[in-house]
Amino acid sequence: MKTFARVSGFLLVCISGASPVLAAAPDANAQGFKAYEKGDIRKAHGLFEKALKKDPANPYARLNRARTTTLLQHKEDIDDACDFASNWVYLALADLSEAVKSNRAAILPKIDEDQKGLKALKALDAYKKWRKAVSVLAGEKGVADSVLGTTSEWLYVHPGQVPLFVKLGADQRVIETRSDMSEHPTAKWKRSGQGVEIAPEKAPATPRSWTLQSRESFFNQGTAFFYELLLVPDGEVPQPASEWMSGPLVAGPITEDCS
Template identity: 60%
Template structure:
């Protein structure tokens, strides 16, 4: 009986080799992102989130899985920011920053395909899109993709910026509607420290007792979670020759992004 079974097996192997098959044909592995999206459409967000996580472990560059994980991160965590024990400044666990980090990578990978889906989303990203963090992030994306009307979208009539220097207390700078540049002091009082006006796609700032200088709008990256994640922010940087380094905001850059001043 054993001899009878062995002969056909060897013959079959010889036939496979002669036809060029050196290994068995395996079925294609299921697409974890597609499986996750099916679970997402059924409302099983925990299962969908786990599958999107799996898809990103298999391929961290999967922009669609990034978008989908941002959706389930939002749906599974929305409202937690109102709890007494929520640590807003723990960026690595703040769901808003985690979702924005995924959206940032998705847009960086394929803005043409992903940004319209983000803009049209009224389900998974609804709670995130209602936040000030998202609205500031979206301004940065306008700069990143060079949308029309960048100046109006980012600056409007008034815009609030932060000047950050290592080891220094952050300074709040406002480009006010009356075209004054206002600096907020530590006692929360404000005083005028210059003037500004729109210029091209950026601005021209004339500090007190200083010459006028053009500043350009740029999209920058704010890294967190030990440099493993980032989200986009808008930056205003002086154009031309740099000014002598000091602790004044006049040396730039100024930043406008999702991060709250309380965490700087």
């Protein structure tokens, strides 16, 4: 009788047109996070990659893959800083950037609170520059003080030319470091609102305002990006006393000439 009742019930379901309830497929990101918490980092990494193949915009899977990428590769030496495809620092920052872009309000606190997966990444200057760029993007309070409160170093990059390092010193001098590593004072700077004002030492010595901005810097043939920090002059600079005064100045994870 019991067997007959079960069969009859199944037939009634089929006749009525109702579909049997199927269990939802397990979420790869959730499975990966369980493996991550248990310390199986390699398994977790594979599951996060699986989750991102299904949904590349998933900010939590992006954050989690940045964690496992860091944990799996942070002890490896980086022989070529411009080999983006194998540089774990850039790959982790790219995942964090995508996660922040998708859901900044939810993801940024998790990044800031992380003391496990991202610990090695957070110790690097590349991450610190990235985080300042995100601070500008988010309009966080005190970001100008954080970026410009002490000596800050910037890069002027022009395609086909050797990058020029520009330092805004604590003594208010602007110092160029040229290709022969010689240093040359070329201007004076001072804080102005959320940016700076820079006046060349030589004519034309008209002070010009520069503002802090953030932008997406693409690499790997445009398939990935991370945020970088900019100082951008307001308006065009006619006949600048030094080439870098046409801007922008960049403070980002990439400090090599990878053009």
